[in-house]
Amino acid sequence: MNFLxxxxxxxxxxLTSGGLLxxxxxxxxxxxxxxxxAEAVRLMNREKAVLIDVCEPAEFAAAHVAGARNIPLDALExxxxxxxxxxxxxxxxxxxxxxxxxxxxxxxxLGYENAxxxxxxxxxxxxxxxxxxxxx
Numbered sequence: 001m002n003f004l005x006x007x008x009x010x011x012x013x014x015l016t017s018g019g020l021l022x023x024x025x026x027x028x029x030x031x032x033x034x035x036x037x038a039e040a041v042r043l044m045n046r047e048k049a050v051l052i053d054v055c056e057p058a059e060f061a062a063a064h065v066a067g068a069r070n071i072p073l074d075a076l077e078x079x080x081x082x083x084x085x086x087x088x089x090x091x092x093x094x095x096x097x098x099x100x101x102x103x104x105x106x107x108x109x110l111g112y113e114n115a116x117x118x119x120x121x122x123x124x125x126x127x128x129x130x131x132x133x134x135x136x
Contacts, residue, residue: 034119037128040091049089054103059095061135065125073099076106090115097121
């Protein structure tokens, strides 16, 4: 105990550096649950996952993942395009991945426990060189 009191500056420095090392892990904990594009494709192929794009209709028309359902984030609750089987895996995406995290939280409140966000959103899908469609 005497050591701690005599060397309080060293103890403070050690605690600060430990906190700074843990900070990125704590901040990115919500992103850690996001699916990579490869994992999303695997879910779609093996487990019949449903793609939900929460972008606005104009963004969706500009570019979207083939087979994705467009349900804007604001209209998510009670939307008729949501699958009736709440056990189906859902892959939720938007342009960059920010809105999809909020959509996943909303879907889980609605009972869709297998909802997961796509890491990086449509931009991440593009970076993985996966196909994108454009509406006419």
